[in-house]
Amino acid sequence: MAECISIRNFNVAFGNTLVLKNIHLDIPCGQITAIMGPSGCGKTTLLRSINRFLELSDHVTIKGEILIDGQNIYDPQVDPIDIRSKVGLLAQRPFSLPMSIIDNVAYGLRIHGMADGKDLHRAVRHYLEMAGLWEEVKDRLREPAVRLSIGQQQRLCLARGLAVEPEIILADEPTSALDPISAQNIEQRLLELREKYTIVLVTHTVRQARRLADYLVFMYLGEMVECGEASAIFSNPQHELTRAYLHGAIG
């Protein structure tokens, strides 16, 4: 297994409360890794550690290393802005910028120095197609993004994130605010994107993990209990806590 993200002796505390305890984990490249576990076990905290969003929280103490392509992203010389352009985040709820549909996607392209014109328009179309939204918005690109449905806005956020050309996509329960059809649409996009990206998905639903995950991480009370090939864990979990969670006995 070629690991893309290596987490070593990783601890996080909010104030005096330790919420991630000595996490040691390798996340494989070019696959979907699902992080599962009961509410409050630290899934989002772990996810937000991977793009250094976590340090924006108050009273947080972070110890340990996260290596991406062999580089410790917590090295003092590393600029968090660089990490955040390499590691995109798809949040629970879509956050459309208060501008047009086209400008939402062009935003990142312009930051990267692309001038307005045909190339920019072509690139916007490309990322909207990757996010499965182009056909629905191609005739209304200049309309405010907020007029789109929540499901469409989530795909717009995906397109905006892809436009920055990340290597890794973090998805924090990206379908939890969506209707079933929109949720299915996002799941389909993630399955298509894993060809090209490493995807780390936090999910509450075992069924979603079954549909999407190649690799599985099970957490409990801030600890990483079990990780491995999803098919192996689903058919034969090694730890009693994982088994209980998969059977709905804890949750």
Ligand SMILES: Nc1ncnc2c1ncn2[C@@H]1O[C@H](COP(=O)(O)OP(=O)(O)OP(=O)(O)O)[C@@H](O)[C@H]1O
């Ligand atoms: N900014 C914060 N300040 C203080 N405590 C926090 C903060 N963020 C998270 N926590 C605490 O850290 C623990 C882990 O939270 P986290 O959101 O990572 O869990 P989770 O597994 O993602 O939960 P859920 O499935 O409910 O979203 C919880 O006890 C939570 O209350």
